[in-house]
Amino acid sequence: MKMFSLRIFLVLSLLAGLGTVGSVGAAKAPSANPAANVMVEQWVGHNFTFLALPVDKQAAGYEIFIGEEAVHGFQGDRSVRIPYAEYVGKQITVTGIVPFPAGYNQKEYIVTMTVDDTGEKLAARTMRGQLEGLVLTSDLTNARQQFLGTTVYPKFRDLSGLYWTNTTMPRSVSLPIGSPVTVVDVYAGNQSQKPIWLIVSVNGEKAILPIAYSWTNTPVEAWTEAPPWQADLFAADPKISLGGSYALWAQIENGDIEEGMTKEQVHLSWGKPMRTEKNDSVWLYGTKRLTFHGVVLASIETLSETNETSIDTVSVK
Template identity: 65%
Template sequence: MKVFCLRMVLVLSLIFVSAAGAAGSAEIPREIPPGDLKIEQWAGQAFTFLALTADKQAGGYEIFTADRAAQGFQGDRSARIPYSEYVGKQVTVTETVPFAVGYNQQEYMVNMTVNDTGEKLTGRTMRGQLEGLVLTADLNSARQQFLGKTVYSKSRELSGLQDTGGDSMRMPVAVTIGSPMSVVDVYAGNQSQEPILLVVLVNGRKAVLPIAYSWTNRPVESWTQTPPWQEALFMEDPRISLGGSADLWNEIQAGNIKEGMTKEQVRLSWGKPFQTEANDSTWYYGSKKLNFRGNLLDSIETFANDSAALSVH
């Protein structure tokens, strides 16, 4: 703990010296980020504070003003910036400073400036992510891409949104996988993994669909070649693009799988596999082993975790 605190003090010293030298010459944020941004590429980018969940609002954001950062990083919760004063505000990152946290691992101190006041703030990534913020360009891009469009669900249930005199009450809304939904609003959400909320109209009711627009501010080990929002929705009717009979889609909605399904249809029914092998031709779900021939499900095997022989269906 002593060694960690000493490292933190050294890192903070570097940040404050750098911030002092950069005073009066703040960088202009780029409107469109160059794809998915790793933390070392954040300098010059604008971020927006998320609306924290009700149980976290009293604790504020785990981000600190420059003069109280040392106390905050030593665990003083009173040093956190208050929720009510920063929710929805934008900051521009001025510098990211890496520091070692273990064998061949590092995190970052993130130095930023509040856009409308010039106030200096400092945060620290945990597991490669800075909580409480969304890349502003992602929020703008999501509005441009989805607002007013029809998207198609990959879920069986969404959180409902019912306006009640200025307040909002959440309740579940049942949806059909592949059903069309109209996007009527887009705004910053309340958690960093999926920091953007699409407000969708489905079966005459409003619901919220959380997404991440890019892999920015997500742990690098979770990145894939496809945008993360594709985990939540289709842009085209999957009953046309993926094919399949009405009976097959009823099976998907019921959470069933059968031989002949495509990988995407299996994924829609059962979600991501817990493990894959043999160049993605074998998928595991609990006690089930799925064998694919090319893109099609060839066989389903059931096995007991203790050592029983596999049985093929």
């Protein structure tokens, strides 16, 4: 607690312009790499945009605080959160990062920032290395440059419809997995994990395909070498890039699998496994255990619901 109180003091000193803080990085120009993944420690100088919040979270506002109220906010006072309506869509520039110990050899960060159009100073505290409600502005810009007007191939059977009201659920738009859709708009969404909405045209209807463009503002343990948007769409026709017969793609669309499928094809058909074992060579879905040799599905087994060590080998088609 003493260490955290000291960190708060340092942040407030920074906000008040009382001096510099050694653990706060000096401002630097953002990376020119359009797909750069920016670690929290590298945020200084980068620009972020406030996302819309889900309807049920708008009244609470953003968990970000005006400088002089930051101490109360860090201590759990929800009344000093900045209001949603006044900040949604605004842009901020990060001015300082102050790490502090968070237990179990982990650390979090106090982030100081300035609102671009007013110069107002704000502060926030990361949770698992992430700040909710913000998207890296260059991610939004680069996603628009890469995807707007292009054809993409979603890895989903259903997408949320674009138009809805606060009192009705969005209507689902159905489409075959890997079918072509055209991106007609790109803008900030309302979820920090997938903060960018690709607005796509599906048979004359508009639907939302949420993506993350880079791993910035995502817990580091979730990062992979591939860009995160590849989990949600193909940039090229998968029937060509992945191969397979018409019958195989019909199985994927029906949610069926069989031995000989690749990991990518199984993932498309059944989605992400509940867990994996043996260095990703075994995937588990409920009572089904799938074993792969390399990337090829070698066997499908049914586990006993009462004893997972009792296994009946079956073929699922």
